[in-house]
Amino acid sequence: MKLHLRGIVLLVLFAVFGLSSAQAQPAIQPTVDITQVPVAAQPSEHFNADAATEAYMAMIPPAATARSNAYFEGGYWLIFWDFLYASAICLLLLNLRWSAKMRDLAERITRFKWLQDALYWGQYLLLTSLLGFPLEFYEGYVREHKYGLATQSFWPWMGDEGKGLLLGLIFGALAVMLLFAIVRRLSRSWWIWGTVAMTGLLIVQVAIGPVFIQPIFNKVTRLNDPKITVPILRMAHANGIPTNDVYQTDASRQTTRMSANVSGFSNTMRITLNDNLLRRGSPEEIQAVMGHEMGHYVMNHIPKTIFFLAVVYLFFFAGLFWGLQWALKHWGERWQIRGVGDPAVLPLVFLLGGIFFFMLTPVTNTEIRMHEKEADMFGLNAARQPDGFAQAAIHLSEYRKMRPGKWEERIFFDHPSGYDRIHSSMVWKGENLELFEKAHEQPTMLTPAAH
Numbered sequence: 037m038k039l040h041l042r043g044i045v046l047l048v049l050f051a052v053f054g055l056s057s058a059q060a061q062p063a064i065q066p067t068v069d070i071t072q073v074p075v076a077a078q079p080s081e082h083f084n085a086d087a088a089t090e091a092y093m094a095m096i097p098p099a100a101t102a103r104s105n106a107y108f109e110g111g112y113w114l115i116f117w118d119f120l121y122a123s124a125i126c127l128l129l130l131n132l133r134w135s136a137k138m139r140d141l142a143e144r145i146t147r148f149k150w151l152q153d154a155l156y157w158g159q160y161l162l163l164t165s166l167l168g169f170p171l172e173f174y175e176g177y178v179r180e181h182k183y184g185l186a187t188q189s190f191w192p193w194m195g196d197e198g199k200g201l202l203l204g205l206i207f208g209a210l211a212v213m214l215l216f217a218i219v220r221r222l223s224r225s226w227w228i229w230g231t232v233a234m235t236g237l238l239i240v241q242v243a244i245g246p247v248f249i250q251p252i253f254n255k256v257t258r259l260n261d262p263k264i265t266v267p268i269l270r271m272a273h274a275n276g277i278p279t280n281d282v283y284q285t286d287a288s289r290q291t292t293r294m295s296a297n298v299s300g301f302s303n304t305m306r307i308t309l310n311d312n313l314l315r316r317g318s319p320e321e322i323q324a325v326m327g328h329e330m331g332h333y334v335m336n337h338i339p340k341t342i343f344f345l346a347v348v349y350l351f352f353f354a355g356l357f358w359g360l361q362w363a364l365k366h367w368g369e370r371w372q373i374r375g376v377g378d379p380a381v382l383p384l385v386f387l388l389g390g391i392f393f394f395m396l397t398p399v400t401n402t403e404i405r406m407h408e409k410e411a412d413m414f415g416l417n418a419a420r421q422p423d424g425f426a427q428a429a430i431h432l433s434e435y436r437k438m439r440p441g442k443w444e445e446r447i448f449f450d451h452p453s454g455y456d457r458i459h460s461s462m463v464w465k466g467e468n469l470e471l472f473e474k475a476h477e478q479p480t481m482l483t484p485a486a487h
């Protein structure tokens with residue numbers, strides 16, 4: 037085991053230093069000017085949503101489209117490579133009996149079962165993180181820099197990876213201890229109680245996320261620029277959101293992506309904008325994006341998604357109940373795994389989980405995409421900024437493919453495509469032209485961003 041590990045460490049060091057030297061290129065900053073509402077999208081008797089959409093689409097230079105298509109389509113392959121790579125690691129740990137050896141070591145250190153589970157988890161996470169590092173490094177660092185989306189140099193990026201690892205050690209250990217305790221005590225019904233426990237853990241994780249987890253990676257502050265907060269809070273109050281705060285996060289520490297989100301559960305639920313959106317978005321665009329986020333809030337998309345995942349977990353644990361028995365009957369002895377209550381079974385759990393969630397990708401994407409579509413429609417109605425929303429869709433095209441095929445969208449997209457978002461905006465605008473025609477004050481110019 038030592039020899040193998042040394043080889044892996046050398047490989048990782050080679051990958052880090054070999055590849056990081058190729059990273060000196062400057063970030064590609066997109067330069068699409070989208071402050072002008074295109075002529076075909078301005079209110080007129082001949083307003084046509086399709087033509088208005090095409091006029092917006094035509095604002096994106098072909099080179100930018102090619103770049104974001106390549107980035108996004110590469111993401112499809114990464115889903116596949118991530119799956120294969122993770123599966124290979126699991127099979128390696130089982131077949132070389134490294135998993136059994138980690139369990140043996142944990143048993144030599146302590147006689148307490150729950151502590152053995154935690155010690156096993158520590159070894160498991162460190163080893164799989166090390167083995168998975170080359171792909172993680174390519175995906176999270178090299179590729180993000182290549183497409184001009186990353187702002188972090190290597191060591192700050194590694195710092196964030198380290199924080200993530202530490203959180204994984206703590207929260208993962210708690211989850212593993214809880215789940216194995218359930219499996220060992222309830223040999224017939226653990227799949228039901230496992231689902232309950234996993235859902236409980238998910239709720240805790242979502243609830244503490246914005247308050248305890250996010251601040252570990254980014255500075256989260258209350259936004260206090262009245263020019264931005266006043267229209268947002270008015271929109272919030274008009275739509276039954278009882279908040280007086282909007283939060284901002286310094287996402288520019290890691291990325292050039294513009295985004296905003298709703299996070300938390302119950303008392304910790306809140307809307308956060310990232311500083312890239314604040315810096316580069318026009319007020320109309322910020323309002324359009326906030327209208328969308330408020331849609332998630334008002335329509336309870338977080339609790340609904342938790343419920344959806346609870347159902348998914350139930351299927352997963354039921355499948356696991358049978359899958360583990362079947363696999364252990366065939367290979368348990370060879371892998372030196374004593375049963376489902378033995379922590380050494382974990383690579384097998386992750387292998388089966390990987391297969392299950394990989395196959396489920398289109399389903400989970402579709403569940404999220406349906407919520408996103410609802411939020412889009414809510415946002416158009418709440419913010420009444422169709423041009424701002426079209427502008428946001430174009431900004432997001434820096435990292436999302438704008439015009440996918442029908443099935444491509446259904447399988448791989450967890451948001452409506454940029455084309456769909458602009459088209460919805462223009463259909464909405466076409467049905468509400470009177471809002472934009474008043475006294476010839478219609479905005480043919482979106483307010484340029486502050487900087």
Ligand SMILES: [Zn+2]
Binds near residue numbers: 329332408411
């Ligand atoms: Zn959304």
